[in-house]
Amino acid sequence: MLIKSIFGGKSEMTESASKKCPVVLMTRIRLARNLSDTPFPGWAKAPQRQEVLETCLPAVASLSQMKRGITAEVEELTELEKQILVERHLISRELSSAPEKAGIVISKDQSVSVMINEEDHLRIQVIKSGYRFKQAWNSVTNVDSSLEDDLDYAFSSQIGFLTACPTNVGTGMRASAMMHLPALVISNQMEKVVRAVNQLGIAVRGLFGEGSDASGSIFQISNQTTLGESEEEIIKRLSSVLKTIIDQEMNAREKILEKDPNKLFDKIGRAYGILQNSHLLSSSECMNLASLVRFGVDLEMFPEKTRNIVDRMFIECQPGHIQHHTGREIDSQDRDAIRSEYLRKQFENIDKPVFAIDETPKPEDQPEAERNEDSKD
Amino acid sequence: MAKPLKCDLCDDAATVHLTQIVNNQIHKIDLCESCAEKKGITDPNGYSLADLLVKPGDSAEETAEPIEGGLVCDECGYTRREFKKTGRLGCEQCYDTFESLLSPALAGMHKGERHKGKVPARSLERKTYEDRLSSLESDLQLAIQKEQYEDAARVRDEIIELKKTTRTEEGK
Numbered sequence: 313m314l315i316k317s318i319f320g321g322k323s324e325m326t327e328s329a330s331k332k333c334p335v336v337l338m339t340r341i342r343l344a345r346n347l348s349d350t351p352f353p354g355w356a357k358a359p360q361r362q363e364v365l366e367t368c369l370p371a372v373a374s375l376s377q378m379k380r381g382i383t384a385e386v387e388e389l390t391e392l393e394k395q396i397l398v399e400r401h402l403i404s405r406e407l408s409s410a411p412e413k414a415g416i417v418i419s420k421d422q423s424v425s426v427m428i429n430e431e432d433h434l435r436i437q438v439i440k441s442g443y444r445f446k447q448a449w450n451s452v453t454n455v456d457s458s459l460e461d462d463l464d465y466a467f468s469s470q471i472g473f474l475t476a477c478p479t480n481v482g483t484g485m486r487a488s489a490m491m492h493l494p495a496l497v498i499s500n501q502m503e504k505v506v507r508a509v510n511q512l513g514i515a516v517r518g519l520f521g522e523g524s525d526a527s528g529s530i531f532q533i534s535n536q537t538t539l540g541e542s543e544e545e546i547i548k549r550l551s552s553v554l555k556t557i558i559d560q561e562m563n564a565r566e567k568i569l570e571k572d573p574n575k576l577f578d579k580i581g582r583a584y585g586i587l588q589n590s591h592l593l594s595s596s597e598c599m600n601l602a603s604l605v606r607f608g609v610d611l612e613m614f615p616e617k618t619r620n621i622v623d624r625m626f627i628e629c630q631p632g633h634i635q636h637h638t639g640r641e642i643d644s645q646d647r648d649a650i651r652s653e654y655l656r657k658q659f660e661n662i663d664k665p666v667f668a669i670d671e672t673p674k675p676e677d678q679p680e681a682e683r684n685e686d687s688k689d
Numbered sequence: 690m691a692k693p694l695k696c697d698l699c700d701d702a703a704t705v706h707l708t709q710i711v712n713n714q715i716h717k718i719d720l721c722e723s724c725a726e727k728k729g730i731t732d733p734n735g736y737s738l739a740d741l742l743v744k745p746g747d748s749a750e751e752t753a754e755p756i757e758g759g760l761v762c763d764e765c766g767y768t769r770r771e772f773k774k775t776g777r778l779g780c781e782q783c784y785d786t787f788e789s790l791l792s793p794a795l796a797g798m799h800k801g802e803r804h805k806g807k808v809p810a811r812s813l814e815r816k817t818y819e820d821r822l823s824s825l826e827s828d829l830q831l832a833i834q835k836e837q838y839e840d841a842a843r844v845r846d847e848i849i850e851l852k853k854t855t856r857t858e859e860g861k
Contacts, residue, residue, distance in 0.1 A: 348781060348812070351765045355779035431777070453807065464816070465809045466781035471795065472804030474781040478791060479798055481784075483806040513800065540801020 334610040335558045336443035337490040337530065337623065340401070341452045344475045344484035345434040348464040352476035353414075353429040361413035361429050368428045371462050372417040377424050377455055386414040395632030401439060406430055424455060431476050432484075434459070443554075445487060445547050453543075471539060482539030487547050489554050490519070494529040494607045495564035496557075498576070502526070505557060513537045514553050519599075519626070528599030528626060533557065565610075577667045580608040587659045592645075593652040598629040613665035621658050629655070696721035762786040822851060 346352060347367070350360055365385070373383040386394070386407060394408040403416055407430045415428035427435040436459070438452040466474040472482040480486070496502050506516045515536045518526040533554060535546045568576050583604035586593075593601075602625040609619045627633065634647045637654070696703045696719060703719035760769040763786065767779025772787055784791060796802050825848050832841035 346781065351767075351780040352778065354775070354777055355765060355767055355771075456807075457811075460809045460811050463812075465812045467809050467812060468781075468784065468804070469808075470803060471784065472806060473809075474784055476777045478776075478778065478795060481795065482799065482804050485806070537799045539795060539799035539804060542806040545805070 335491055335493070335561055336554070337492055337626075338442065339440045339444050339448050339487075339489050340437065341445070341448045341485060341487045342435055342437040343452055343456050344432040344473065344480045344486075345436065345456065345459070346466040346474060346476070347433045348466045350433070352431075353410075353433060354431065354476055358412060364433050365413045365415050365428055367463070368426075368434060369415045369417065371459060372426045372428070372434075375455060375458050377451075377458075378417050378419050378426075380420045381424075382416075382418045384416055386410055386416060387412060392632055392635055396636060399630040399632050400627060402437075403427055404430060404435070407435075424451065426455070432480070434463075443489065445489075445551060448487075449543065449547060479536075480538050483541075483543050483546065485538055485543050485546060486534050487550055488532050488534030489550075491531050491533055491554070491557060491561075492529060492603065492606060493531055493557070493561050494603050495568055496561050497526070497529040498579075499564050499568060501560070501564060502531075505560060509533065509553055509557070512549075512553055514550060527596040528603040530599075530603070530626065565607075569611075576607075577665075580604050580611075580613060580665055581667070584608075584614075584659070584662075584665055587655050588662075589656070590652045592648040593629075593655065594644075594648055595629050595631055595634075595651065598625060598651060598655070602626055602629070608665055613667065614662060618662055621662075625655070625658075695719070760787065760790075818851070822848065825851065 347364060350356060350364055353361060353364070356364070369383060369385075372378060373381070386403075389397075394403070397403040397416070397418075398405055398408050400422070402418055402422060402425045404427065407414055407416065407427045410429060413429055416425065417428075418425045423439050425437050425439075427437070436452055436455050438448045438455070440448045440451075468474055473480075473484040475481050475484050493502065493505075496505060509516055513536045515534050517532045517534070519528060519530045519532065533550070535550050538546070541549070583601040587601055587605065602622045605614060605618060606622045608614050609616065609622065628637075629651055631644070631647060634651050634654075635642060638646075638650055642650070695701070698720060701721035701723070704722050761767070762779055762783045764782035765780040767783050767786070769787065769790070772778060772783070772790070778784065778787065792802070825844055829841055829844045829848065832838070832844055
């Protein structure tokens with residue numbers, strides 16, 4: 313039931329193709345909030361956790377943003393359901409292994425999700441495809457304010473929202489952008505970028521957050537500090553770092569095309585060949601192939617519609633999704649076979665890449681303000 | 690083989706060697722296993738925050754002097770030891786309880802020490818209302834006890850007024 317509705321609806325994660333975003337795949341903001349007068353989830357006793365869940369779950373589920381959404385206690389979910397939610401970035405790994413009395417509410421369009429009794433009582437998250445911090449912030453702050461109508465938050469005028477971990481205190485906000493940086497990876501510049509960015513109080517992680525690898529050349533870039541600046545200031549600072557990284561990536565792309573186009577064409581051509589013909593594909597190989605094809609789409613070697621297929625690959629080639637797609641218990645070898653079968657079908661009708669590059673790519677990612685988009689959420 | 694180091698706290702052989710770099714200064718501590726465990730530093734995952742808690746220059750001394758070792762949160766029973774182990778707090782009150790440990794740490798991990806962002810206006814409004822109401826109610830009791838009925842009547846009217854204005858606000 314749960315999974316069906318997740319797969320049925322459009323998701324911000326998989327539909328970014330409609331927007332022209334060569335580098336920023338998606339934008340995400342989450343707020344950490346706690347109820348006043350109750351210990352934080354990690355220290356609370358079972359009855360206290362239960363009380364928090366009983367207070368928060370209906371309060372969140374009744375929000376207008378959550379109309380016809382999904383509401384569940386984590387204990388009710390199967391392992392596979394939890395894995396799929398993690399792969400879609402709708403819940404954290406921490407929540408999926410939460411001891412008991414944890415909950416999740418997900419909006420119908422899967423852009424808003426609220427976790428209950430994770431590290432904090434409430435983790436409110438909004439995901440937007442492309443580079444849209446402004447819309448993500450408007451949306452997340454609306455959910456937050458509506459919840460605050462009913463719930464008393466733990467707050468200090470000195471140090472802001474009080475969170476279980478002092479690294480989140482203040483705004484309780486973590487803003488992040490999922491960036492696709494194939495040229496920086498190919499030209500071995502990522503380490504340099506990570507080091508420079510870290511010094512500015514900005515963190516770089518892999519696709520699935522802390523400790524995950526950066527397969528597919530996808531990186532999560534987020535603010536590390538939450539106290540001493542307003543939300544707008546944090547987002548502004550993060551955006552200026554993101555802009556620099558976008559510029560670096562675009563420069564690296566130009567340089568590769570200038571210096572050694574054949575090396576790149578070879579990689580992209582092989583990726584296309586493998587996707588059309590392979591019979592066993594692991595999820596990490598699949599991520600790297602998807603990354604190369606996406607790079608090819610940016611360079612107009614493939615038709616624009618291919619971007620959508622590739623962006624879905626990043627999510628739907630994850631083990632949990634393949635498992636669900638099959639509908640029966642399978643081991644990883646079978647998964648690799650099924651994954652490649654699915655991709656052969658996807659790439660069957662994709663024309664082979666055009667290796668004539670007349671123009672160098674121009675950065676098209678721009679913050680929402682300059683793109684003058686519809687900001688109603 | 691070199692002579693085994695002695696624990697900085699007792700005379701047992703040191704098996705836990707901790708090197709910290711704080712503000713480009715290297716600090717080394719050698720501890721035996723039981724002292725290390727007592728100080729809660731054997732868990733590598735939980736120690737990153739504790740690094741920040743030890744002020745540069747007195748790492749060894751502070752470890753040796755557990756002045757605040759007995760610090761416990763009145764509200765939720767969370768201990769300093771637990772905090773050092775996990776880097777997390779037990780409840781909102783812990784921020785006051787462990788303030789002496791937290792302030793230097795917060796300064797080290799954030800851009801500033803004062804919140805400049807969003808304020809939960811409704812939560813604060815309700816809190817102000819409740820605080821005001823309970824203070825008026827105790828004024829009322831006091832006035833009645835002292836048989837100052839004019840004051841009591843005035844406070845009673847204030848309470849009625851406060852409740853009325855808040856209700857109209859909520860009714861919007």
